[in-house]
Amino acid sequence: MAERRRIMVKVNGVQYEREVEPRRLLVDFLRDDLELIGTHVGCEHGICGSCTVLFNGRAARSCLMFAVQANGAEVMTVEGLAEDGKLHPIQEAFREHHGLQCGFCTSGMLMASYEFLQDNPDPTEEEVRRSISGVLCRCTGYKQVIDSVMAAAAEMKGR
Amino acid sequence: MKLEGKYNYKAPQQVVWDLFNNPRHLEKAIPGCKKLEEREPGKYDAISKIGIAAVKGTYSGKFEVLDPEPPNRYRLIGEGSGTPGFVKGEGIIEFSQDGEGTTVVYTGEVQVGGLIAGVGQRLISGIAKMMIKEFFRKMKKELKSLK
Amino acid sequence: MKPNAFEYFAPSTVKEAVGLLEKYEDEAKILAGGQSLVPIMNFRLGRPEVLLDINGIKDLDYIKEEGEALFIGALTRERDLELSPLVKEKCPILAEAVSFIGHVPIRNRGTIGGSLVHADPSSELPTVICCLNGEMKVVGPSGERALAPEEFFLTYLTTSLEPSEILVEVRILTLPKNTAWSFVELTRRSGDFAIVGVATLLFMEDDGVCREARIALGGVAPTPIRAEEAEELLSGQVITEELIKKAGAEAAEATETEPDYHASAEYRKDMARVFVQRGLHEALSRFKGGK
Numbered sequence: 001m002a003e004r005r006r007i008m009v010k011v012n013g014v015q016y017e018r019e020v021e022p023r024r025l026l027v028d029f030l031r032d033d034l035e036l037i038g039t040h041v042g043c044e045h046g047i048c049g050s051c052t053v054l055f056n057g058r059a060a061r062s063c064l065m066f067a068v069q070a071n072g073a074e075v076m077t078v079e080g081l082a083e084d085g086k087l088h089p090i091q092e093a094f095r096e097h098h099g100l101q102c103g104f105c106t107s108g109m110l111m112a113s114y115e116f117l118q119d120n121p122d123p124t125e126e127e128v129r130r131s132i133s134g135v136l137c138r139c140t141g142y143k144q145v146i147d148s149v150m151a152a153a154a155e156m157k158g159r
Numbered sequence: 160m161k162l163e164g165k166y167n168y169k170a171p172q173q174v175v176w177d178l179f180n181n182p183r184h185l186e187k188a189i190p191g192c193k194k195l196e197e198r199e200p201g202k203y204d205a206i207s208k209i210g211i212a213a214v215k216g217t218y219s220g221k222f223e224v225l226d227p228e229p230p231n232r233y234r235l236i237g238e239g240s241g242t243p244g245f246v247k248g249e250g251i252i253e254f255s256q257d258g259e260g261t262t263v264v265y266t267g268e269v270q271v272g273g274l275i276a277g278v279g280q281r282l283i284s285g286i287a288k289m290m291i292k293e294f295f296r297k298m299k300k301e302l303k304s305l306k
Numbered sequence: 307m308k309p310n311a312f313e314y315f316a317p318s319t320v321k322e323a324v325g326l327l328e329k330y331e332d333e334a335k336i337l338a339g340g341q342s343l344v345p346i347m348n349f350r351l352g353r354p355e356v357l358l359d360i361n362g363i364k365d366l367d368y369i370k371e372e373g374e375a376l377f378i379g380a381l382t383r384e385r386d387l388e389l390s391p392l393v394k395e396k397c398p399i400l401a402e403a404v405s406f407i408g409h410v411p412i413r414n415r416g417t418i419g420g421s422l423v424h425a426d427p428s429s430e431l432p433t434v435i436c437c438l439n440g441e442m443k444v445v446g447p448s449g450e451r452a453l454a455p456e457e458f459f460l461t462y463l464t465t466s467l468e469p470s471e472i473l474v475e476v477r478i479l480t481l482p483k484n485t486a487w488s489f490v491e492l493t494r495r496s497g498d499f500a501i502v503g504v505a506t507l508l509f510m511e512d513d514g515v516c517r518e519a520r521i522a523l524g525g526v527a528p529t530p531i532r533a534e535e536a537e538e539l540l541s542g543q544v545i546t547e548e549l550i551k552k553a554g555a556e557a558a559e560a561t562e563t564e565p566d567y568h569a570s571a572e573y574r575k576d577m578a579r580v581f582v583q584r585g586l587h588e589a590l591s592r593f594k595g596g597k
Contacts, residue, residue, distance in 0.1 A: 021311065022313075023310065023311050025308065025344075028308070042347045044307070044349075045345035045348055046345055048346075049409070049411070052411055053415075055415075058385070058414040058415075059525060061412065064340050064356075066314075066344075069337075083432060096597055116410070131308075133496045134410060134411055134412070161583055200345070201589050211462065212342075212463040212464075213347070213354060214427075215332075274349060274350075275351060279350050279351070280567050281567070281568070282429070282462050284564040285528055
């Protein structure tokens with residue numbers, strides 16, 4: 001059995017220090033070691049997108065990374081979107097436009113959209129469709145998700 | 160999946176027949192074969208270590224030669240299992256004289272199951288065919304070593 | 307499932323990595339983007355005893371232009387290739403091909419080196435590098451060597467890398483000014499593995515003649531392949547509709563397609579024909595549009 005490693009990871013602005021086995025997946029580290037259960041484990045092979053977080057500012061599948069790789073890195077999870085208890089505009093938009101039902105894919109949708117809107121603040125609907133194609137949703141049929149992201153874009157542009 | 164192929168060997172039919180029934184040579188040609196033992200005449204036990212990319216597995220298997228009609232044809236059945244999955248198959252190998260050489264024709268069916276068949280489904284067919292090609296190619300090398 | 311327990315090393319130089327590969331040989335796997343390796347480990351299909359995390363070898367992450375070539379470090383992320391102004395200007399077919407790889411989060415981590423060494427013939431990078439005649443620079447204990455695509459890609463998921471060698475760089479020639487290009491692929495959904503992928507380069511003369519044609523196909527053989535007969539048909543010619551149809555048919559003949567859940571062997575072969583034609587149409591219309 002491999003030795004545990006000491007890692008220092010900043011998650012949502014908070015510095016954490018923990019010991020992990022090298023084989024510990026980042027998503028399991030976030031959920032089980034840090035108790036940040038907003039990120040979900042779906043397929044464990046990178047297809048469903050429900051594990052999506054931001055790793056050093058870029059969206060990444062946390063089920064395809066090991067916690068040891070996050071040593072010295074900055075991670076943002078869905079828990080990092082709201083500020084001082086106030087929902088992020090993307091979260092507000094999802095709430096208003098019914099962008100979620102069971103909520104399993106939602107953190108993936110939110111984190112993927114967060115990065116997408118940073119790169120594309122004024123997207124077309126076609127571009128939004130494409131941007132969420134990496135997160136699978138079994139409930140909404142995607143229309144409300146697209147409406148939510150479009151609404152979020154409009155709201156954030158206005159600011 | 161259905162498999163079939165044809166290979167030419169530069170030797171008389173009897174020599175090629177004997178080669179394809181000799182565990183010492185089969186052992187060298189079967190992909191990743193670490194051990195091949197003839198338990199009883201026509202019944203073989205094999206252990207093979209096969210690896211592609213990161214997917215490595217040790218498979219233990221059994222073959223049986225049935226309905227032999229020396230030196231023209233025999234039926235082969237086999238199965239093997241290992242951590243990534245299992246393989247089951249049967250086929251017919253036919254030998255015929257072709258001028259100074261021998262043509263070997265095989266037709267058969269192979270089923271691959273278990274984890275590798277589900278996850279690796281996209282590549283299974285191609286990889287299985289590639290391994291069989293490799294076997295027949297290595298048998299050519301074994302033939303050369305007889306001379 | 308969760309991966310097996312393994313020894314973990316994070317070398318900070320290529321020399322260190324090669325040393326570790328020499329020590330552990332085929333017990334070790336290199337962890338770069340992890341987008342192909344970690345799924346295999348999560349399924350427990352692959353259980354490497356040792357993982358060499360090369361993400362710390364920052365020296366391997368670069369895109370440089372020197373003379374008429376682009377030099378790309380093996381650790382360069384696919385997303386960086388997609389967005390690089392240098393790649394978009396000097397070798398746009400590469401940026402286009404990369405944009406078809408999975409989805410953004412996958413491209414954020416996936417690397418060009420990892421994709422090439424994984425050598426899945428359905429992947430976009432092996433196909434486009436085959437079209438570009440890219441040169442792979444590989445480093446091992448006995449030094450470095452350069453490999454052309456036909457020397458590098460052996461068969462499904464297999465390259466000619468020795469167990470103690472590591473891919474460090476890919477060198478591609480920048481495209482001359484009058485180049486028509488396209489990358490097209492057939493997938494059921496955006497982001498899926500290609501059923502068929504076609505990379506097309508046409509080096510054009512001023513008088514409308516195609517001096518040299520290059521057509522590479524993915525998903526239709528154990529490695530990416532060049533449709534040589536189709537290329538010969540088009541090279542030195544003004545490309546007509548009739549030639550495009552013939553090229554498609556020739557290219558289909560060059561394939562060795564296999565069936566799977568998504569497509570039969572016959573369908574793949576026929577789609578090779580169709581997508582070679584589409585690739586040629588797109589390349590020519592983009593070229594004319596640019597004039």
